[in-house]
Amino acid sequence: MNLELVTIGTELLLGFTVDTNGAFAGKALARAGVRVVRRTSVGDEPAAIADAVRGALARTRAVLTTGGLGPTRDDMTKKVIAKLFGAPLDFDESIWNALLERYARFKRTPSESNRSQAEVPRNATVLPNRWGTAPGLWLEGQAGLVIMLPGVPLEMQKLLDHEVVPRLAARAGETVIMSSVVRTTAVAESNVAERVKVAEDEIAPLTLAYLPGLEGVDLRLTAWNLSRPEAETRLATAAMRLKLLIGDNVYGEQNDDLAALLLDRCRKAGIRVAVAESCTGGIVGQRITAVPGCSAVFVGGVIAYSNELKRDLLGVSTELLARHGAVSAEVAEAMARGAIDRFHVEAAVSVTGIAGPDGGTEEKPVGTVWFAFAIGAQIETVRAILPGTREEIRERAAQYALYGLWLRLPK
């Protein structure tokens, strides 16, 4: 089943809001076997909205819109679509009551402008929205199907998962579009492409796409309109082939988070971990603490941004700093060693580097980062020269810190 998305909102076109809804909806719909063949973004203009939706209905007879269901005068989706379908807008008492209740829970009263949010095109099915004010709407007519969802990302996601995908999956039939992702890190895209080149033809009819990012290069395999069992089997087989060809740089699949995988290994090994960060400034800690339940294994650490704090908090000697500089194997090692000794943990990772844009030299250009991975009495230091802007270097360094420790722990 093909469908088109129409995302409504002038802020999208002006670039003040990034269209995350489009990405999420594409993913969610694919899981239901629905293929998004086009996505159109238009401003809060009745003529543009009507034109985009009409064009989409003419091509695929199935459209999902996001945005324009709020209480302000910019919000015109329902009016426009109702007009397209020749349906009047009816005031729905139960929606209004639900809205009153919701506002009461937050100790607020709605204003006159909220009343429009209880209006429903005649014959539309209301998709109840437990996460926000405006319900979603499902309207079918001669022209086709239009599903209207709020633009607020969390609400759109919930309504998609709970109300839309189940209804669509029922009608999409027996075939699915399904993807599987193999996640790699610490290896360049061209390098990983070389390793899997031999397999590119054998995996047909699956397609393979490379998605480079700050966490590494993701390889996405996609099955196009196969039956669910066949898609699952082919994807699993192809993914295994890729993993074998790529080797150690594979750390996970789908949405695996390297921080979570690292914590799993720590938990299995019965060890606790701390971080000693300099140039990353807290990103490694953020990555780890983003994982619920991390406190079982993660005690915390230090952001030893200044040399003083490297000395005072981690016991790095003034001499070491003077002789080798803060960005060196020796200091990285001392930082990790200090974390293990002082924080009573069994493992620690340290990061010290030059994130730029200033600070680089011929000997230590911007992007130079030293890592130390300490597990018990063992400690290894690694140097990387990471590409990109200041933020990219820092994020890549944090990912490499997680990777290096994960790699050295028992599976």
Place this chain on the structure above:
Amino acid sequence: MNLELVTIGTELLLGFTVDTNGAFAGKALARAGVRVVRRTSVGDEPAAIADAVRGALARTRAVLTTGGLGPTRDDMTKKVIAKLFGAPLDFDESIWNALLERYARFKRTPSESNRSQAEVPRNATVLPNRWGTAPGLWLEGQAGLVIMLPGVPLEMQKLLDHEVVPRLAARAGETVIMSSVVRTTAVAESNVAERVKVAEDEIAPLTLAYLPGLEGVDLRLTAWNLSRPEAETRLATAAMRLKLLIGDNVYGEQNDDLAALLLDRCRKAGIRVAVAESCTGGIVGQRITAVPGCSAVFVGGVIAYSNELKRDLLGVSTELLARHGAVSAEVAEAMARGAIDRFHVEAAVSVTGIAGPDGGTEEKPVGTVWFAFAIGAQIETVRAILPGTREEIRERAAQYALYGLWLRLPK
């Protein structure tokens, strides 16, 4: 001048990549007085690309495409557009030489597949790409204008700024679409809307949009096709009005980063600052260290995620932890006091809270976060109950930590 964007890439529709290019391009083009009236995303399919571009040219005669200029077989933009314009593809030796040079710099050799990146539709103007492999292309013909840019965000941004916007600004004429943003934090959207309601009619013909996010609520004023001087004047006047009406919750404008503003105030006051984080796990440190030059004022801090580390690194007493719990005014205060005493700084902020999803109680629900702001001998504690997911609570807490300290420092 109106223009439409066509972003090409199946990974966009499947949702594996978020369309940040669309947002950036919208912003950059608006600054050139070019109004993006629609944005269409299609997959790597010749028919869909051709149809989208043809439709866009029919409506506006000006299209900018991103994506599909790489070396793989998925990359078909040039072929499709050249065919639309009835132009053959010529192999361009100078592009090829530039490509060879670029690869040599990274000590690599291109493969056969890279040769397609040196192909140029006849009569197209080459937009040199110093930041990547594939050049941009500017092709005009009977059907209109098509500008083709790479999909890699950094390359697209640079080419837009350096090659496209200057050319377009020249032809767009005297009027601009210009926006100005007033940035607020620590206040709910409805609350800030109430404060500025009185001004909403007076600011016409400017429009006002509310953009809530994790850093707070941004208010975006937009001038639509006024002369540059008039737009600038009206926007400045309206922005000042909003700031007066909103008050202290305004912290900046445009892309102002609260962390950078905080560091400015520290620098002015001649003081250094440290952080003592628990539930934020490093996010406050990350925000601060994202600002180049922060080392002048920021010494670092601790991620005291476990109670042990609160004790060992910050001197928080076991008794305090036992009596009030880690998430309390007393512990927040002790953490900030500990940071000031031990890290030889004049100011510190501490954050301790329950980010969820577990850990909440009736008395301290998920989202409860205590902050302490210490400047010299003065210290204030504040409690907030922040909404959202674990990550949203943490990001909001980090923003509030920055805000609370910024607010208490001299302007």
